[in-house]
Amino acid sequence: DTGVSQNPRHKITKRGQNVTFRCDPISEHNRLYWYRQTLGQGPEFLTYFQNEAQLEKSRLLSDRFSAERPKGSFSTLEIQRTEQGDSAMYLCAPGTGKAEAFFGQGTRLTVV
Amino acid sequence: GENVEQHPSTLSVQEGDSAVIKCTYSDSASNYFPWYKQELGKGPQLIIDIRSNVGEKKDQRIAVTLNKTAKHFSLHITETQPEDSAVYFCAASWASGTYKYIFGTGTRLKVLA
Numbered sequence: 008d009t010g011v012s013q014n015p016r017h018k019i020t021k022r023g024q025n026v027t028f029r030c031d032p033i034s035e036h037n038r039l040y041w042y043r044q045t046l047g048q049g050p051e052f053l054t055y056f057q058n059e060a061q062l063e064k065s066r067l068l069s070d071r072f073s074a075e076r077p078k079g080s081f082s083t084l085e086i087q088r089t090e091q092g093d094s095a096m097y098l099c100a101p102g103t104g105k106a107e108a109f110f111g112q113g114t115r116l117t118v119v
Numbered sequence: 120g121e122n123v124e125q126h127p128s129t130l131s132v133q134e135g136d137s138a139v140i141k142c143t144y145s146d147s148a149s150n151y152f153p154w155y156k157q158e159l160g161k162g163p164q165l166i167i168d169i170r171s172n173v174g175e176k177k178d179q180r181i182a183v184t185l186n187k188t189a190k191h192f193s194l195h196i197t198e199t200q201p202e203d204s205a206v207y208f209c210a211a212s213w214a215s216g217t218y219k220y221i222f223g224t225g226t227r228l229k230v231l232a
Contacts (some may be wrong), residue, residue: 052219106170112162
């Protein structure tokens with residue numbers, strides 16, 4: 008049990024469609040991160056929330072990507088007009104006031 | 120920007136032998152270094168971490184060492200078992216700001232029975 012639920016686990020979509028992923032931490036975490044992991048690579052930072060405030064976004068997060076954390080608990084990541092290059096595992100990682108982050112099982116996106 | 124290099128990319132060891140994975144970071148401001156184990160189809164699992172104010176940390180068969188001067192840190196797994204087979208990632212982070220992680224490229228460890 009990683010303490011975080013991500014849904015869906017897998018998503019296949021056609022190029023140009025919009026997709027939304029959800030991350031639900033089981034307990035309260037003031038910090039929440041989104042990472043993207045492509046095959047054979049380490050996770051790459053996408054964005055960071057402190058409670059409901061989005062405090063940092065990576066250059067990887069183009070204007071097609073948007074993330075929210077409306078009540079400081081669950082978070083969503085939306086990709087508009089998906090491209091084949093968006094195919095990856097999207098990982099959510101809640102964090103405490105310390106440095107540790109615990110990753111969810113991820114959502115694997117395949118854009119065909 | 121921060122960069123983390125990880126070696127080797129693959130590592131095969133006989134069951135019972137030790138495995139060592141090494142990482143080098145570029146930003147001297149980094150002060151937190153976690154290690155993650157990732158099995159196929161799963162998210163990364165935190166297995167051990169070390170902060171810059173200590174040089175070594177041990178948890179049963181797993182240990183991590185940190186050399187701040189040289190800016191490198193290593194994961195040591197002793198008495199390896201087949202269930203240790205997975206991809207291992209190192210990461211570097213710094214306390215001021217977001218605690219975002221910069222990951223290495225991973226090491227695929229195979230423990231041969």
